[in-house]
Every structure is written in C-alpha cells, then in structure tokens.
Amino acid sequence: MMVHKTLLEAAQSCDKFPYAFKSTEEMPVPFEHNGALIGHILPSVLCVLKEYNHQNTPSPFVISSGRVTFASWADTFEKRTEVMRVLADHWRKQKTFPVLTGWRNELYPVYGHKEIAFVMERAATPLFGISTFGVHLNAYVVNDDGEIYMWIARRAKTKQTWPGLLDNCVAGGITYQYKIKDTIIKECDEEASIPYELASKARSTNAVTYYTSTPNGLQPETQYIFDLELPKDFVPTPRDGEVDCFYFWPLEKVKETILNGEWKINSAIVMIDFMLRHSFITPDEDPDYIQISYHLHRKLQFPTPIIKT
Amino acid sequence: MMVHKTLLEAAQSCDKFPYAFKSTEEMPVPFEHNGALIGHILPSVLCVLKEYNHQNTPSPFVISSGRVTFASWADTFEKRTEVMRVLADHWRKQKTFPVLTGWRNELYPVYGHKEIAFVMERAATPLFGISTFGVHLNAYVVNDDGEIYMWIARRAKTKQTWPGLLDNCVAGGITYQYKIKDTIIKECDEEASIPYELASKARSTNAVTYYTSTPNGLQPETQYIFDLELPKDFVPTPRDGEVDCFYFWPLEKVKETILNGEWKINSAIVMIDFMLRHSFITPDEDPDYIQISYHLHRKLQFPTPIIKT
Numbered sequence: 001m002m003v004h005k006t007l008l009e010a011a012q013s014c015d016k017f018p019y020a021f022k023s024t025e026e027m028p029v030p031f032e033h034n035g036a037l038i039g040h041i042l043p044s045v046l047c048v049l050k051e052y053n054h055q056n057t058p059s060p061f062v063i064s065s066g067r068v069t070f071a072s073w074a075d076t077f078e079k080r081t082e083v084m085r086v087l088a089d090h091w092r093k094q095k096t097f098p099v100l101t102g103w104r105n106e107l108y109p110v111y112g113h114k115e116i117a118f119v120m121e122r123a124a125t126p127l128f129g130i131s132t133f134g135v136h137l138n139a140y141v142v143n144d145d146g147e148i149y150m151w152i153a154r155r156a157k158t159k160q161t162w163p164g165l166l167d168n169c170v171a172g173g174i175t176y177q178y179k180i181k182d183t184i185i186k187e188c189d190e191e192a193s194i195p196y197e198l199a200s201k202a203r204s205t206n207a208v209t210y211y212t213s214t215p216n217g218l219q220p221e222t223q224y225i226f227d228l229e230l231p232k233d234f235v236p237t238p239r240d241g242e243v244d245c246f247y248f249w250p251l252e253k254v255k256e257t258i259l260n261g262e263w264k265i266n267s268a269i270v271m272i273d274f275m276l277r278h279s280f281i282t283p284d285e286d287p288d289y290i291q292i293s294y295h296l297h298r299k300l301q302f303p304t305p306i307i308k309t
Numbered sequence: 310m311m312v313h314k315t316l317l318e319a320a321q322s323c324d325k326f327p328y329a330f331k332s333t334e335e336m337p338v339p340f341e342h343n344g345a346l347i348g349h350i351l352p353s354v355l356c357v358l359k360e361y362n363h364q365n366t367p368s369p370f371v372i373s374s375g376r377v378t379f380a381s382w383a384d385t386f387e388k389r390t391e392v393m394r395v396l397a398d399h400w401r402k403q404k405t406f407p408v409l410t411g412w413r414n415e416l417y418p419v420y421g422h423k424e425i426a427f428v429m430e431r432a433a434t435p436l437f438g439i440s441t442f443g444v445h446l447n448a449y450v451v452n453d454d455g456e457i458y459m460w461i462a463r464r465a466k467t468k469q470t471w472p473g474l475l476d477n478c479v480a481g482g483i484t485y486q487y488k489i490k491d492t493i494i495k496e497c498d499e500e501a502s503i504p505y506e507l508a509s510k511a512r513s514t515n516a517v518t519y520y521t522s523t524p525n526g527l528q529p530e531t532q533y534i535f536d537l538e539l540p541k542d543f544v545p546t547p548r549d550g551e552v553d554c555f556y557f558w559p560l561e562k563v564k565e566t567i568l569n570g571e572w573k574i575n576s577a578i579v580m581i582d583f584m585l586r587h588s589f590i591t592p593d594e595d596p597d598y599i600q601i602s603y604h605l606h607r608k609l610q611f612p613t614p615i616i617k618t
Binding site for chain 1: 531586605
C-alpha cells in the first residue's frame with residue numbers, strides 16, 4: 001500500500017502515464033489502424049509480438065520501428081478479431097503474460113475512426129494499451145444534517161485484480177454492444193443487489209479519463225460516472241462474489257483511506273471527482289484543485305466510442 | 310451570431326486555441342519568467358512590443374525569436390508590476406489595441422512557479438495570453454416534477470465585451486488577493502442582488518478550463534464553478550448595470566439558445582458542464598460526450614494559483 005501526502009498524489013498515482021518520454025527507447029510503440037491510433041505497445045510486449053509475427057504465416061501484423069499495424073490481409077472486422085483472438089489465446093496457453101490469467105470471457109470493442117476496428121478479450125487489452133470504457137457508481141445517502149455517507153465496497157480477496165482493496169459501490173467495464181446506462185443497471189444488480197427500480201434512478205454526471213500503467217500493461221481508461229442517492233433504509237448486498245462487504249462511511253473516512261493507499265487506484269480517482277463535485281474538496285482549501293482536475297480529465301489521443309443514438 | 314449543429318461545436322468555438330501549429334510563424338511566442346511559462350504573445354503584439362522595447366531605456370524586456378522575458382533589472386514583484394503598468398498605460402493612451410478601451414481598473418495576479426510574478430490590469434491580459442481565473446454561478450430551481458429551471462442573465466448592451474448576449478446568472482474574475490468563495494458571494498450581490506445568506510450556500514463543483522482566442526487576444530482561462538439551488542420564490546435582480554434582465558428557463562431552452570449562438574461563448578461552456586453534471590446531457594444520447602468533456606477540462610500549461618490555506 002502506497003501512502004499519499006495529498007489527494008493530488010493519489011490522483012497522480014493513477015494517471016501516471018508520462019506526457020513525454022526522455023528517450024525513444026522507453027516509448028511505447030503506436031498500434032495503428034487505418035491511420036487511427038488504437039493502442040500503445042510496450043517494448044517488452046513488442047519483443048514477444050515480433051517473435052510471434054515471424055512464426056506465423058501469413059504474418060498477422062506489420063511491425064516497423066515506428067508502429068504496429070495489421071497486415072493488409074486482415075482487412076475486415078472479423079479477420080482482425082480472429083487475429084487478436086488467436087494471439088491472446090496463444091499467449092494465454094503459453095503463460096507468456098501473467099495478466100492473461102485474469103481471463104474474463106468479455107469482449108471489448110476497439111474503436112478506430114468512425115468504425116469498430118475489432119473486438120478483443122478484456123484481459124488482453126493492457127498488453128496493447130487499448131483505450132477501454134467503464135462505468136462507476138457513487139451510491140450515497142444524505143443524512144438529516146446534509147452530510148453525505150457513501151456506500152463503499154471491499155473487493156473480494158479472491159479477485160484477480162486489486163484483491164481486498166476498497167472500491168466504489170458498483171463498477172464494471174462496458175462490454176461490446178452494451179449501452180452505458182444498461183451496464184450500470186446490470187452491475188448494480190450483480191455487484192450490490194440494487195434492484196432495477198432504484199438503479200434506474202442513477203444519474204450520469206460526467207466522464208473521468210486517465211491513463212494508468214501497471215505491471216499488467218498500459219490502461220488508458222474512460223469511466224462514465226453515475227451518482228445514485230439511495231433511500232436511508234436501503235442496504236446494498238454483495239451478490240456475485242466480487243465484493244466482500246459494503247461499508248457506510250462519511251467522506252472524511254473515504255478521504256483518509258484514499259490517503260492511506262487502501263483503494264483500488266482508479267476508484268480513488270472516481271471518489272476524488274465525487275468529492276470535488278459535492279463540494280467536500282473546495283478550491284479555497286485544496287491548493288492542488290486545478291491540477292487534480294487535469295488528472296481526472298486527461299485528454300486521451302485515442303478515438304472515442306461510436307454511440308448509436 | 311454563430312449557429313452550432315452540436316454542443317461539441319459550441320464547446321469548440323470557445324476552446325479553440327490550436328493544440329499544434331502548422332508553421333512556426335503562426336505560433337505565439339512564449340512569455341516566460343524564471344523558467345515558467347506565464348503567457349503567450351501573438352506575432353501582431355510581439356511586433357509592437359519590440360518597437361516599445363527599443364524606444365525605452367533600459368529596455369524592460371529581453372526579446373529573442375523564441376521567447377520574451379523580463380530584463381534582468383526587473384528583478385522584483387514591484388518592478389515587474391511597474392513595467393507592465395507603464396506599458397499597458399502607454400498602449401492605452403496611444404489607442405494601440407482596441408481591447409484596452411475596456412479598461413477595468415482590476416488587478417490580476419500572474420503566477421510563476423511558486424510565486425506571483427507580478428500583477429497587471431485585467432483588460433491587458435489577452436495581449437500577453439495570461440492565464441486568468443474566474444468564478445461562474447449556476448443558479449437554478451428544481452420544480453415539483455424534478456425539472457431544472459435556470460436563472461439566465463442577458464448582458465447589458467453597454468458592456469464592453471459580449472454586449473446583449475446570454476450569460477450565467479453570476480460570473481466574475483478573481484481579483485488579486487480575493488478568495489474564490491468570497492468572489493462568488495461578492496458577485497452574487499453586485500450582479501444579481503442575491504443576499505449573503507443565500508449566496509453563501511453556493512457549492513463549488515469543479516473547475517472548467519479552456520483556451521480561447523478572440524480578436525482581443527489569447528485567453529487561457531480557468532473558471533471555478535458553483536451551483537446554487539435557489540428557493541422557488543426568489544427572483545434575482547440586476548444591480549450594477551452589467552445585466553439587462555434575468556430569464557427563468559428550462560434546460561431545453563438553454564440548450565436551444567446555445568445552439569443558436571446566443572450565448573457568450575465561455576458561459577455556454579459552463580452551461581454545457583452543468584447539463585452534463587445534472588444528467589441533462591447523457592453519454593448514451595450525445596455521441597460527443599467524451600470530446601465535450603475534453604474541451605471543458607483542457608490542460609493548460611501555465612502555473613496554477615498559489616492558494617494560501
């Protein structure tokens with residue numbers, strides 16, 4: 001656990017992909033499709049990818065020093081999806097990357113310019129620095145004094161990622177062909193037993209964007225944020241085994257545990273955004289207010305989702 | 310008036326300073342102090358500044374092709390403030406730049422690394438691309454159906470800037486040595502006759518940052534945003550002559566007038582932020598949701614305020 005002196009430090013510990021690199025050797029290589037930047041590949045992954053590419057005929061990728069693209073034969077959504085499926089499956093069986101032990105059987109869309117370039121297994125996205133999209137729910141109660149109490153999840157110790165750490169009440173990735181609001185409603189049921197009648201009252205508030213890196217790889221992420229004020233007598237209950245238990249804490253306790261490093265780091269960033277929006281952190285009191293805001297809203301260079309309205 | 314097809318277009322019409330320039334000739338020149346970027350100077354202003362610099366002994370600035378800094382003799386806060394005061398005053402008397410006819414007699418702090426480099430007249434800041442800081446208030450009422458109605462200002466036709474356009478209920482710049490919350494309370498009184506007891510309930514929600522350019526110059530700006538839910542029977546009243554009248558509109562009407570180009574453009578951006586935060590614009594419905602978010606939260610390269618807590 002990493003202790004932070006300030007909330008800015010906590011935000012920086014998540015949004016930590018550099019804005020600039022000192023040497024080109026450290027720089028991840030762009031993964032491009034039809035002129036769009038769709039990912040970043042770390043030198044360590046690129047090395048293994050080159051080897052794989054040589055061993056397969058026809059080679060699925062064109063790898064130059066400056067970038068990686070699909071080979072020209074991989075010219076449809078289906079073919080690119082198949083290339084990525086076979087590759088991820090191969091690395092999973094070979095146990096090449098620890099991150100693939102967290103296999104999800106969840107397909108994520110990868111967006112190009114005005115098209116979905118392909119879909120791929122969620123667990124493999126950090127290897128390619130794919131920009132992914134999720135939802136987070138702030139579930140809270142306002143008591144009679146106007147004070148906010150949050151419902152906070154303790155992640156199960158058996159979770160592949162961030163076991164035992166604190167988390168937002170409900171969160172999840174947006175799987176291929178799911179709508180955003182439908183995803184939050186589904187996750188409300190699965191993770192916290194919040195019924196449809198309540199979950200559908202969740203209100204979108206903004207998007208939080210950051211670019212994190214972990215031992216698993218690169219994760220440029222966008223979280224659509226929802227607030228849900230729950231009735232005072234409602235108690236969320238874990239359902240799918242991903243959550244150990246829920247706590248009911250005032251924001252002061254949330255802040256304290258963030259500074260103590262007890263949170264999954266991207267969920268801490270979502271909580272910091274909530275504390276800003278609800279005036280618990282104010283610009284006269286936190287000298288890092290604007291810098292924190294930048295880390296909550298990093299401009300990612302990747303294409304954004306195609307939303308069918 | 311510029312009509313916009315989408316809210317993204319409206320946001321882009323404000324946050325329009327380029328992220329990159331095609332040729333170095335178009336690029337504004339950095340204005341630096343002690344290694345900190347404190348502003349940007351357009352080629353047209355630089356030309357006049359060079360002339361002024363030659364005519365004065367000792368020259369107040371060092372102007373190279375790549376940047377502008379103060380001359381080494383201008384080595385204190387007071388001396389730099391005096392250099393900028395004399396310069397702005399000269400240009401004002403000479404009628405060199407139309408923007409200076411809007412003289413405010415308001416001093417803005419200019420931040421360097423961990424210091425206030427100097428203070429200068431507000432009206433002159435766009436000539437140097439100085440990063441400025443203000444407050445905006447969203448004053449609204451929630452009716453019995455849960456629908457939000459906003460109090461919207463019509464700017465006086467006599468205002469120097471953006472006469473006759475629509476605006477947030479209350480807004481203002483943060484003058485040297487004012488606190489942020491104190492500024493919003495002061496402006497509430499001056500612009501809308503909102504008494505202290507109500508104004509002090511305004512809640513900070515976030516910061517909106519953008520980099521706009523107008524015929525007056527370059528304006529990288531940060532607005533601290535406050536929401537204030539007003540009692541149903543309270544009616545704001547213009548006091549200081551800056552506001553013509555107030556309207557009481559549902560968000561649908563606010564959106565329509567933004568798309569019609571009837572708003573002061575940076576106030577439109579603040580309204581778009583409000584509509585996001587209050588779930589009037591949702592990510593399933595607006596395909597530009599994330600791109601809009603980037604324009605509301607642009608990372609500016611300038612130092613941020615020194616807040617004494």
